[in-house]
Amino acid sequence: MKKKIPQGLYAITAENFSKKNNVEIVKELLDSGIRIIQYREKKKTKFEKLKQCETIRQLTLSYNCFFIVNDDIDIAMSVHSDGIHLGQDDLPLLKARIIVGQDMAIGISTHNPEQANKATINGADYIGVGPIFQTFTKENMIDAVGLEYLEYCVIHIKIPKVAIGGIKLSNLSRVAKFKPENICMVTEIVGSKNIVETINKAKKIINDYY
Numbered sequence: 600m601k602k603k604i605p606q607g608l609y610a611i612t613a614e615n616f617s618k619k620n621n622v623e624i625v626k627e628l629l630d631s632g633i634r635i636i637q638y639r640e641k642k643k644t645k646f647e648k649l650k651q652c653e654t655i656r657q658l659t660l661s662y663n664c665f666f667i668v669n670d671d672i673d674i675a676m677s678v679h680s681d682g683i684h685l686g687q688d689d690l691p692l693l694k695a696r697i698i699v700g701q702d703m704a705i706g707i708s709t710h711n712p713e714q715a716n717k718a719t720i721n722g723a724d725y726i727g728v729g730p731i732f733q734t735f736t737k738e739n740m741i742d743a744v745g746l747e748y749l750e751y752c753v754i755h756i757k758i759p760k761v762a763i764g765g766i767k768l769s770n771l772s773r774v775a776k777f778k779p780e781n782i783c784m785v786t787e788i789v790g791s792k793n794i795v796e797t798i799n800k801a802k803k804i805i806n807d808y809y
């Protein structure tokens with residue numbers, strides 16, 4: 600059966616922005632109470648990614664944390680992740696659905712209303728909404744879409760929305776004000792000296808709005 604996607608902070612691995620490896624990062628995220636984690640890794644071989652995902656899948660299961668794999672459907676299926684995240688240039692949603700079946704959640708990156716509506720009609724389980732602000736975390740990133748696009752999605756799109764891109768503790772309240780189901784901060788969390796402390800600060804800010 601398909602698992603319900605937890606609301607709240609959505610974390611993504613990024614070991615090239617940290618002194619720790621992805622598995623160590625995930626352990627800290629789990630200890631901080633994060634309930635939804637995406638494995639995103641652009642520099643490793645398929646085999647290296649598979650090995651890290653196998654370990655992370657076991658960890659996330661023991662913490663009842665929703666685990667999503669970015670890009671690699673084969674790895675997602677192999678480790679029985681709860682979800683797969685796909686971008687506009689990845690395998691199209693309808694093709695991915697045939698492969699992963701009905702029980703695995705599919706998240707789709709969107710940057711404009713047309714993409715958000717198409718993902719919804721085609722049965723996405725959630726959409727990424729961004730980049731809200733400028734970000735240097737992702738190579739070849741499009742320009743920031745701004746809070747206007749988040750506002751559009753919150754009003755018109757009924758499936759869960761993950762606000763992402765350039766979100767920091769300093770601008771988090773400007774995003775939380777719109778109450779998307781999930782908010783994702785990548786480098787602000789993974790690159791921080793103390794992940795637990797940063798997450799606690801983020802939760803404090805968000806709690807005022809939910």
Ligand SMILES: Cc1ncc(COP(=O)(O)OP(=O)(O)O)c(N)n1
Pocket residue numbers: 637639669670684685686687689706707708709726727728737761763783
């Ligand atoms: C929650 C979420 N939103 C957007 C993205 C970006 O996905 P994509 O466009 O496929 O780019 P890469 O992450 O693969 O570089 C995401 N990963 N997660």
Ligand SMILES: Cc1ncsc1CCOP(=O)(O)O
Pocket residue numbers: 729730733734735736737763764765766783784785786787
């Ligand atoms: C993977 C991804 N997709 C859209 S923005 C982004 C990176 C966001 O990283 P940060 O929170 O460090 O700006």
Ligand SMILES: [Mg+2]
Pocket residue numbers: 669670684685686689
């Ligand atoms: Mg992708």
